[in-house]
Amino acid sequence: MTTAAPARERILGAAMHRFYAEGIRAVSADRLIADAEVSKVTFYRHFRSKDDLVVAYLERLAAAERTEVERRVASEAPGDVLRWYARFLGATTCAPGFRGCPFINAAAEHADPAHPARRVVDAHRRWLHGQAAALVTALGAREPDALAERLLMLRDGAMVAGYVGQAPDQVADALLAAGEAVVRAAIPSAA
Structure with a gap:
């Protein structure tokens, strides 16, 4: 995943892949934060919760x-x-x-x-x-x-x-x- 995409899109892109491939409950917010290469603050700025x-x-x-x-x-x-x-x-x-x-x-x-x-x-x-x-x-x-x-x-x-x-x-x-x-x-x- 490229860091050139806006943070919200990177987070959503990570979720699109992981949620479907692994299941929603199996994927942690921390995993998505790492995949999207964003901080927790950035994640929760765009999505108040998982x-x-x-x-x-x-x-x-x-x-x-x-x-x-x-x-x-x-x-x-x-x-x-x-x-x-x-x-x-x-x-x-x-x-x-x-x-x-x-x-x-x-x-x-x-x-x-x-x-x-x-x-x-x-x-x-x-x-x-x-x-x-x-x-x-x-x-x-x-x-x-x-x-x-x-x-x-x-x-x-x-x-x-x-x-x-x-x-x-x-x-x-x-x-x-x-x-x-x-x-x-x-x-x-x-x-």
């Missing part, structure tokens, strides 16, 4: 996903967006260093629903659900919330399958086939 840094980490991940999904939604047909997302997940979940969904991982480490990290996870999950519901509504779903929840469950399962070692094409193909089957069962005209 929890504040965890929130910033999760918000950055959520913003990146929102940006890409919203770009696709604005330029592609709903069915194409859903197919893209399945292929994207297949490629992502099987990439070297993949350790599962960072939001599910954070939720597992922070079981208290009132924890600030958990609130970010829950907000991101609601956003994902809303995006899926809007896409399937555009395809003609009569019960978009139920269908969106099924698609999110498939997404979660694909992430586990990728983490435990299936090949990218297998994950993407299986997710795509399962998603299309679920959509066709709920929206026969989508066939």
